[in-house]
Amino acid sequence: MDRSESIHTYIRPSTSKQTDEHQRSSIEEYLEERGVGLEDVNQYVDVGSGADDEREQFQDLLDHIRSKNVDHVVVWEISRISRRGATLQEFFDICENNGVTIHITDGAVEKVKPDGTGRFVADIVGMVYQQERRQLIRRVESGVRRAKSQGKWLGQVPAGFKRNDDGYLRPIINPKEDEDSYIEMADALERVEEGNSYRSVARSLSISRQGLSNIHQDDERRQWYLRGEADDKRVEDALKAFSEQS
Incomplete structure (x- = not known):
């Protein structure tokens, strides 16, 4: 990776209340160690759920990758790309087909290369995130059912x-x-x-x-x-x- 190549970063806080500072700092440090500054890269930032495939900046990044104008994508961890298994696999496939190396600054695998290096571990990590998401959904649904069965009020409270x-x-x-x-x-x-x-x-x-x-x-x-x-x-x-x- 060097300044002459097309480097893109992607940041996704989970909600509008969650800061992206820790992701940005990790990515900036990773780039600086390789002689690249934030001014040398194209930055994409979305605020929203990793289950939302229609994130505007994420879709813009995919479009640039498909146009073969990207050499590297740098993210904080794999879950920032998506927590949906199908979306994550599609992202890996698009990067692989267009010669893009994915760099993960905080994860079990540092790089996923177009030749498949790192893909196996990344796939496993992605499956773990997906399972965690499913478990979270089940816990939330269980909590809602429990609250309703106990007669507790959920949602917006009526006037008065x-x-x-x-x-x-x-x-x-x-x-x-x-x-x-x-x-x-x-x-x-x-x-x-x-x-x-x-x-x-x-x-x-x-x-x-x-x-x-x-x-x-x-x-x-x-x-x-x-x-x-x-x-x-x-x-x-x-x-x-x-x-x-x-």
Whole structure:
């Protein structure tokens, strides 16, 4: 690898909250040891899941490889390319078919060459990452099922309610500055029922006019506030707890 060759780097933090600094530092150090600076390379950065094959920068990199304008691709570790086995194999194949050497700065294999050197170990590492991803998905799905079976509230919390420390839905009694209490929401919907406009009623609430309209036009949710009734047992239990406190 030298400056006269076409060198491309690829960085992918897992989420927008995760910094790419550790990947960038590792790649920069790897290049400097070989007399190459970041100014000598083409850099690609995506933010997103390794299960997403439509990452814009990743697709741009593939296009450049296919056009035979790339000699080397440098990544922090194999999972940054993808956690999907099929995508990873496709990437290896495209690089191999177009004479591209893949450099991994932090992994069990340092290089995957067009002649197949390093490919076997890289394939095994890729399968391990894929299995880890499957296990993670199973754990998440299991956790969601467990929470639902326990009556815990998942997802966005409805207006006038909060999720307590144990994960159960509870009506808000003493609202914070940016919250509406359950009583305020009930009163607001009663005023709408009496003929007041969504816009005028929403002026006294944190919830938007559209949010208030959505609740009022939802036959099931409207009854949570106007009659204190719910078909959803999680909401029913929350309202029951509220009535016992009142």
